[in-house]
Amino acid sequence: MKVLVTVKEVAEVEEDFELDGLHVAEQFLEYDLNEWDEYAVEEAVQLAEEDDDVEVVSVTIGPERSEETIRMALAKGVDRAIRVWDDALEDVDLLDVGAKTRLLSAVVEAEEPDFVLTGVQANDDSFGATGVSLASAIDFEWAAVVNDLELEGDVANVRRELEGGVEELTEVDLPAVLSIQTGINEPRYASLRGIRQAQSKEIKPMSLSDLGLDASAVESDLELTDMYEPETESDAVYFEGDAGEQAAELATVLREKGVGAQ
Amino acid sequence: MSDVLAITEHRRGELRDVSFELVTAGSDLASQSGGDLHLAVIGGDVDAFAEELALDGVDTIHTVAEGDEFNHDVYVQAVTALYEELDPTYVLMGNTVNGLDYAPAVAEQLDLPLVTDAVGLENEGALTVTREMYASKVESTVEVDAGTAAVTIRPGEWDVTEAAGEPAVEAFDVEIDDSRVRSRVTGFEEVGSGDVDIADADVLVSVGRGIEEEENIELVQELADALDATLSSSRPIVDNGWLPKDRQVGQSGKVVTPKVYLAIGISGAVQHVAGMKGAENIIAINTDPDAPIFDIADYGIVGDLFDVVPELIEQFE
Structure with missing residues (x-):
């Protein structure tokens, strides 16, 4: 069985930052593997550990910089990686769900996985839609926001985490795309041995033409037109001073509200 | 004129709040261009839901009596069929766990641009959607150039519509292709509570x-x-x-x-x-x-x- 797991390098914005046109200025960004994808990678690696016959391949859409992040997934047990990038992607402000779907569909066509795992969403642009869109495009079944997974023959038994502490139990026919929720497992830390091994694992670059696509594949009907810091709406009463003074003032307010009064 | 088709949501016999927020967002969007707001109710006790959804700003409620609970395969087939019948400019759905389980497939199958997790919508010639990025540290606006779009709205961002209205209610027949229903909901479980609530x-x-x-x-x-x-x-x-x-x-x-x-x-x-x-x-x-x-x-x-x-x-x- 071949498991394809989609991973994304995402930028986190520092507490204080500045905008540069339609982007956060580069010096205020810190890159890391998307949090949800950590759990998807772990789930895929656990499947491979249960069964010798499972190969785990990761796919990323990202520039050369993202190889460092991809290596982390390889160090945790992913067998090999594919990195999709192209000059045509350099100038794209907003790679929308449709474009990502076209790129990943082409990768699925080339790799023919039996099973695809994605994260529920990426914590930079938070579209939360690529997994289900991909499933539809490649004619796989799917389930979104999965926090428990058991494979049983041709079926995946999953729990979907609904709102309000309710879980939905669902049978999903394979092949399928599952979007994985945080908390489904405990992502491992890469071992030193894993990190060493990752250095010799393959990260295969693929361009649009390698995927049988042209620049029209990354064209989008969505245009990013503005970016700004939301106005803070805080009308909180702030307690000033050192920690002792802040705590004393807060204690007074808490007592007024009846807190701690036995 | 831009007609809007909004898809309501229910769970275990109750309409979810986002359904009433979709009415508000949908009627605002439709009225900005003099279009109609169509609501769809799929599955469950559709007639009772339609009564509850007889609200101000709604022009027509389409009931699709298929199944009891949400099933994304049924929703995708019903919504694509409704889209083809009504030819709306915009399809609005909830950015909920279930919304994210069918909206992307609807957009993919209808070849509509998809914008998720909207916190604001403006229709001035083109549709402009406000979204948050980077864990709410940044807001951005996205303009849709296609003249049509699928959008999911963030729950809690729009007021619920409470004022009554007099929409037409029409039963909509969809031929559900069972061979395309490849997932089955078998139950629900509450996350167990310990000794502390x-x-x-x-x-x-x-x-x-x-x-x-x-x-x-x-x-x-x-x-x-x-x-x-x-x-x-x-x-x-x-x-x-x-x-x-x-x-x-x-x-x-x-x-x-x-x-x-x-x-x-x-x-x-x-x-x-x-x-x-x-x-x-x-x-x-x-x-x-x-x-x-x-x-x-x-x-x-x-x-x-x-x-x-x-x-x-x-x-x-």
């Missing part, structure tokens, strides 16, 4: 990512004990296994309305706020003065919890 607490001390290490949980437990309060948390603490799932406040955890909610090292992500904004007094302690938690806080301390919390414990000893 955080929804019953008058005072909650709630801890988030800022606590950094599992061993530091002890510090906030000590504070909770000193204040005679109950300990709860945001999602990352539960994901890490540092507190059990029944302590989680937020969209996927519990909704709480205590008298006092003390948020410690919680940034205030939208999913968390959805679970605690109804608290009577919200107090936030956070190192980041721009953390969104301060937007809804009544009292704030910008400072390091590892300095403030021990001092606070001392105040109550």
